């Protein structure tokens with residue numbers, strides 16, 4: 001079910017993300033030649049509602065219509081069916097950024113297809129890998145890595161001084177590609193923001209121009225490195241809402257404003273309905289339940305109990321159900 005081609009499909013640089021399913025017929029890996037042969041690998045639309053990466057690549061390639069790319073570029077366009085409807089993934093589909101090699105999920109047609117993508121990039125000796133994402137809350141632009149390694153840190157810090165290291169969830173693109181080459185996930189803010197597009201385009205262009213990726217340490221004043229220490233989900237049986245609601249859990253209406261801020265213990269995140277138990281699903285890197293380490297309830301108020309910094313907290317109820325409420329991070333000092 002993977003389309004793989006050595007030429008740019010007609011119309012790719014003009015089509016809207018919604019039209020990709022019709023144009024391509026499915027997930028597609030496109031290899032374009034360039035002056036240096038080891039390709040930069042860029043993947044976009046792992047999540048169908050996150051269009052910045054695709055638009056950035058369109059803008060980039062329009063600029064190279066009449067000239068050679070400085071380095072070969074392999075482009076993977078992921079969940080085109082979800083992109084047609086502007087959704088993260090469709091009902092009945094897996095989340096495309098949880099089923100790359102190394103996933104804990106059972107094998108499916110989609111996971112075999114992604115294995116094929118990684119194998120193809122392995123054979124081509126990929127130079128570096130960039131997976132482009134958006135998020136739905138208020139977040140700065142930042143880069144994620146899954147290995148604390150100088151080359152990975154260099155690649156990440158070219159995009160942003162804010163760098164997040166994580167090893168959960170499993171099955172993400174950058175984790176799979178980190179076995180092949182230096183790999184990052186870049187988070188470009190909301191899909192609708194024009195600045196995300198230009199930032200991603202310029203970053204990909206800068207990476208295409210790199211001759212090599214330095215192996216020496218990144219200066220500690222050039223990078224703010226955080227470690228995602230826990231994932232926060234709301235179990236399906238717990239109702240939740242924002243503002244005026246009788247749901248079990250009422251969250252503060254601007255919870256996404258807390259992203260990337262160091263929260264003092266005692267920060268209020270919401271309220272529990274009378275008699276409701278605190279039932280978040282807070283899991284650390286070892287899949288242990290660590291709710292009590294981070295949260296407590298006092299007089300019906302949901303409070304933090306130790307310092308941390310959230311990321312990706314969102315008000316989008318569909319995303320909260322499909323993915324998670326957000327992540328908890330702690331600062332990590334580079335070696």
Ligand SMILES: [Zn+2]
Nearest residue numbers: 047050133134
């Ligand atoms: Zn995403």
